[in-house]
Amino acid sequence: MPELPEVETARRVLEDGALHRRIADVDDTDTFVCRPHRPGDIRRALLGRELTAARRRGKSLWLPTSAVDPSGTPGPDLGLHLGMSGVIVVTTAPGDGADAANLVGGDTKNRQAAATRTGWQRFRLTFQDGGRLALIDARRLSRVRLDPEIAALGPDALGITPAVFRSAMGHGSSPVKARLLDQAAVAGIGNLLADETLWLAKINPATRVNALDRTEVDRLGRALRRALRSATDKGGVHTGAVIAARLPGGRCPRCHAEMRHATVGGRSTWWCSREQAGRP
DNA sequence: ACTCGTGTTAGCTG
């Protein structure tokens, strides 16, 4: 599933291959993925336009579109969210090999397998040159919509400053992991990245945010930066050091103590019984 | 066979 690093990879694929090509056809008939639009809404809004940029905040992608003709006004932004299992495929010409952007499990074989299952195609732009942009998603958790509400998202997790991160962690009694996962607080952190970040910072996931002192919040912010950088360098959040230990009988990669497991913030959570014993 | 899950969000409940 895509978290910030995987979505950034997808953004680059879009930027490199999908811009400045006239949109000749749109398949927006999947009413779950394209909700709340009705079939044909997205198609009518995009026909004849070109995607002009590929932007990202957190896990959300959006692509501004051009005017249909030089005297016209620009079109709407095309919003894409990959959910947990979405894959973007951009082809350069009919019959060309697919250039798959991102995710699923993480290895190339899985990506390509997913990308070739046309039965899982949930949305498609066909360009005038014959190439296409397709969204493949077995579980239909992806979202495609016009003019998505990016303003509702918190600051992007990548490159967040210590002061902004402290502000994002905010106040209240939520478990710190729930706050990390709150896209309105910080945008881009998913379940695996949250576990990795908390493990790097040696903070118990259930600790209430109002029980963290400034030193701990700053440590968490540095851990987030490290986790993001590592995931980006190694090719995805699934490469995190503690991720392999998220299973029954798992042991902490640093101290070899048993890993604990529970639901925190509504999500499956694993932490080191010794180093993250903390105060729950 | 059966359970769980890299995400989001509307609708409830406390």
Place this chain on the structure above:
DNA sequence: TCAGCTAACACGAG
């Protein structure tokens, strides 16, 4: 207001 829970999606992995 805040926080937590559930359902919906539909498949692969263990």
